[in-house]
Amino acid sequence: MRHRAFSDNLFPHTMSVAVQNASHIPFGFPAQVPPRFAETDHVQRCLVQLRSKSQGLEKYIFLNGLKERDPELFYNILLTNMMEIIPILYTPTVGDACTNYSHIWRRPEGLYISIEHKGRIREVLRNWPASTAARIAVVTDGSRILGLGDLGANGLPISIGKLDLYIAGAGIKPSSTVPICLDVGTDTRKYLEDPLYIGVRQSRPKPSEMDAFMEEFMSAMAEVFPQLLVQFEDFSTDNAFKYLDLFRNRYCCFNDDIQGTGAVVLSGFINAARLASAASGLPLTEHRILFLGAGSSGIGVAKQLLSFFTSMGMTVEEAKNRIYTVDSKGLVTADREGLQEHKKFFARTDYQGPPLKKLADIVEYVRPTALLGLSTLRNAFTEDVVKLMASINKRPIIFPLSNPVSLSEVDFEDAIKWTDGSVIFASGSPYKPVEYKGKVYEAGQGNNMYQFPGIGLGAILSRAKHVSDAMVDKAAIALASSLDHEERANDLVYPRLHRIREISGQVALAVIRQAQAEGLDQTIVYRSLCDSDLLDHIRAKMWKPSNVIGRVRL
Numbered sequence: 001m002r003h004r005a006f007s008d009n010l011f012p013h014t015m016s017v018a019v020q021n022a023s024h025i026p027f028g029f030p031a032q033v034p035p036r037f038a039e040t041d042h043v044q045r046c047l048v049q050l051r052s053k054s055q056g057l058e059k060y061i062f063l064n065g066l067k068e069r070d071p072e073l074f075y076n077i078l079l080t081n082m083m084e085i086i087p088i089l090y091t092p093t094v095g096d097a098c099t100n101y102s103h104i105w106r107r108p109e110g111l112y113i114s115i116e117h118k119g120r121i122r123e124v125l126r127n128w129p130a131s132t133a134a135r136i137a138v139v140t141d142g143s144r145i146l147g148l149g150d151l152g153a154n155g156l157p158i159s160i161g162k163l164d165l166y167i168a169g170a171g172i173k174p175s176s177t178v179p180i181c182l183d184v185g186t187d188t189r190k191y192l193e194d195p196l197y198i199g200v201r202q203s204r205p206k207p208s209e210m211d212a213f214m215e216e217f218m219s220a221m222a223e224v225f226p227q228l229l230v231q232f233e234d235f236s237t238d239n240a241f242k243y244l245d246l247f248r249n250r251y252c253c254f255n256d257d258i259q260g261t262g263a264v265v266l267s268g269f270i271n272a273a274r275l276a277s278a279a280s281g282l283p284l285t286e287h288r289i290l291f292l293g294a295g296s297s298g299i300g301v302a303k304q305l306l307s308f309f310t311s312m313g314m315t316v317e318e319a320k321n322r323i324y325t326v327d328s329k330g331l332v333t334a335d336r337e338g339l340q341e342h343k344k345f346f347a348r349t350d351y352q353g354p355p356l357k358k359l360a361d362i363v364e365y366v367r368p369t370a371l372l373g374l375s376t377l378r379n380a381f382t383e384d385v386v387k388l389m390a391s392i393n394k395r396p397i398i399f400p401l402s403n404p405v406s407l408s409e410v411d412f413e414d415a416i417k418w419t420d421g422s423v424i425f426a427s428g429s430p431y432k433p434v435e436y437k438g439k440v441y442e443a444g445q446g447n448n449m450y451q452f453p454g455i456g457l458g459a460i461l462s463r464a465k466h467v468s469d470a471m472v473d474k475a476a477i478a479l480a481s482s483l484d485h486e487e488r489a490n491d492l493v494y495p496r497l498h499r500i501r502e503i504s505g506q507v508a509l510a511v512i513r514q515a516q517a518e519g520l521d522q523t524i525v526y527r528s529l530c531d532s533d534l535l536d537h538i539r540a541k542m543w544k545p546s547n548v549i550g551r552v553r554l
């Protein structure tokens with residue numbers, strides 16, 4: 001009965017078996033590959049097919065089909081062509097896949113837990129095959145997908161994309177990943193009115209109903225998936241903070257937008273500050289950091305910076321004093337009426353004038369050394385703002401971190417031009433290199449994809465009971481320290497993407513060591529290993545697709 005009722009939730013995105021699609025072949029007749037197929041390069045063929053598509057969304061659909069037909073070939077191609085493929089499976093193209101998901105949907109590829117399942121969530125989860133193998137779930141409720149707003153049940157591709165990065169970037173075994181979208185409704189009228197919309201056709205529940213749903217969901221997850229780490233992804237601000245606080249000490253979980261982003265931006269900031277200091281002599285602790293955006297990611301990053309500054313010997317007050325936040329109403333000040341809870345800690349108490357609303361005026365007042373954008377506001381870092389930053393700083397740190405690229409606060413080429421090449425730049429979504437006055441500049445990608453795979457791998461291997469703040473702190477420091485000689489010589493603030501597995505290994509090592517220091521680890525045997533042996537062990541644990549060159553699955 002249970003299986004009949006929920007059988008359409010059963011298909012994991014990574015476990016589809018490649019089956020011959022023999023519409024012209026009589027049933028039961030063994031399909032044949034063409035005679036000389038084995039002499040040709042099938043990987044190359046797939047890449048040619050991929051590259052023949054002009055639109056990102058077509059490429060996404062093609063890769064999705066390839067994953068269904070032959071997962072090993074898909075992951076092989078992903079691992080060997082990360083720079084080309086990650087921007088399709090992840091930001092920016094995954095944003096298009098999400099906004100259009102109801103229209104491009106082809107097959108079940110994740111788990112939908114609907115508000116209509118309330119009271120029987122356990123039963124739905126139990127339908128997932130091999131639940132004891134599950135190690136990592138990325139869970140979204142679709143309420144704030146990238147900077148694209150409330151996409152409801154269309155949010156599933158973000159969970160799938162993040163898990164593909166776990167697989168490619170940290171060697172997590174595909175069969176141990178669980179992409180989940182909580183289908184609790186949407187407040188986006190366009191979707192509610194779309195006849196093809198795949199989610200429940202209702203507005204989002206009131207907070208008390210959502211809280212009860214989340215309680216049941218998390219308790220069912222812990223029961224059905226006894227060894228699972230849960231990554232909360234793209235929940236709207238209030239719920240992102242609320243559910244992290246509510247569950248972090250009860251289950252093994254973390255919030256990627258708050259903690260993963262906090263860690264990745266801290267790491268990039270440490271390396272950027274080193275470059276800025278080489279030009280100006282400014283000590284790390286003298287920076288003034290201005291955030292455009294005071295939501296889950298903005299405040300998450302601010303907290304991570306505060307934690308770092310205090311670890312450098314500053315008091316909490318001194319550290320807080322280096323940080324300024326700006327929201328849609330302007331500079332966030334403590335005297336503002338009705339200020340949301342998550343904004344209070346960093347609200348300024350030292351500004352007494354009339355409300356400061358224009359970013360240029362705020363930059364003039366704060367004179368920041370670093371300007372970070374987590375606002376979803378396209379082109380918010382205007383020419384006058386960027387030029388002002390360059391007039392204040394020899395090497396201004398400017399990180400437009402909003403995703404996808406269509407929401408970036410400033411394009412790379414403009415930032416280079418307006419600062420005459422002095423900018424230290426990292427963006428949430430990738431930018432191509434820019435040539436300016438005969439020199440080629442490379443953009444860093446300040447995206448939590450550099451952290452969550454390693455944090456997850458470390459937590460999974462150590463069988464951590466919880467993900468502590470200190471584990472996230474250590475992950476950020478490990479990433480900051482991971483630049484190699486060539487990357488440093490080229491003034492990069494993040495390592496190159498093709499090294500992501502190596503980086504994730506180092507991040508995982510740092511996470512495991514911190515879990516051990518706090519007694520949160522449950523893989524006691526790791527304690528006796530020295531760092532290099534543990535790193536070798538971590539690398540050996542990474543899943544790799546088999547070599548599929550010249551082979552086809554039937």
Ligand SMILES: NC(=O)C1=CN([C@@H]2O[C@H](COP(=O)(O)OP(=O)(O)OC[C@H]3O[C@@H](n4cnc5c(N)ncnc54)[C@H](OP(=O)(O)O)[C@@H]3O)[C@@H](O)[C@H]2O)C=CC1
Nearest residue numbers: 146147237293294295296297327328375402403428447448
């Ligand atoms: N690079 C990375 O790794 C990551 C990037 N992000 C990106 O960051 C962006 C924000 O995410 P998140 O923090 O979760 O979103 P939120 O919705 O929680 O926060 C957005 C913030 O931006 C502010 N804002 C919106 N419009 C304006 C405006 N016109 N002027 C000034 N401030 C404005 C909002 O103000 P108010 O509070 O007044 O509404 C809010 O404080 C997204 O694009 C997301 O993709 C997120 C996580 C990771």
Ligand SMILES: CC(=O)C(=O)O
Nearest residue numbers: 146234257403447448
């Ligand atoms: C990168 C990411 O997590 C976001 O933009 O929400």
Ligand SMILES: [Mg+2]
Nearest residue numbers: 146233234257
């Ligand atoms: Mg996110």
